[in-house]
Amino acid sequence: MNEIVSQIADKVGISPDVAEKAVGMMLGFLQREADDGAVARMIEAIPGAPDLVAQFSGTGSGGGLLGGIMGALGGGGIMGLGQQLMSQGLGMGEITALAKETIAVARQYAGDEVVDQVVASVPGLGQFV
Numbered sequence: 125m126n127e128i129v130s131q132i133a134d135k136v137g138i139s140p141d142v143a144e145k146a147v148g149m150m151l152g153f154l155q156r157e158a159d160d161g162a163v164a165r166m167i168e169a170i171p172g173a174p175d176l177v178a179q180f181s182g183t184g185s186g187g188g189l190l191g192g193i194m195g196a197l198g199g200g201g202i203m204g205l206g207q208q209l210m211s212q213g214l215g216m217g218e219i220t221a222l223a224k225e226t227i228a229v230a231r232q233y234a235g236d237e238v239v240d241q242v243v244a245s246v247p248g249l250g251q252f253v
Contacts, residue, residue, distance in 0.1 A: 125175065150205065150209075157245075162241035
């Protein structure tokens with residue numbers, strides 16, 4: 125996954141450390157919000173993605189106080205993810221670019237059909253990717 129994260133970081137213009145965490149957070153969000161079967165196939169197809177999801181998924185202690193508060197206040201969904209990513213120092217342009225690059229990598233490894241199912245199953249996601 126390091127090579128994939130470095131590739132995404134270069135294209136978005138952010139550090140590999142921030143990209144690694146952000147990609148893990150995005151994939152974790154998709155795991156929680158998207159169609160179970162499709163997202164499981166997508167994450168399994170991307171080398172190293174299951175480990176990133178486990179490390180940075182935003183659930184339990186990994187989500188931090190902000191993640192817990194956002195979930196408790198109903199600020200989850202795409203907006204909650206945006207807030208979590210902004211708390212990592214990312215701007216909206218970077219978040220959008222990161223989402224597009226992450227989905228492009230997912231398409232490369234999991235295929236269009238699976239990724240399209242994932243995107244279609246998350247309200248509002250299509251406008252960002």
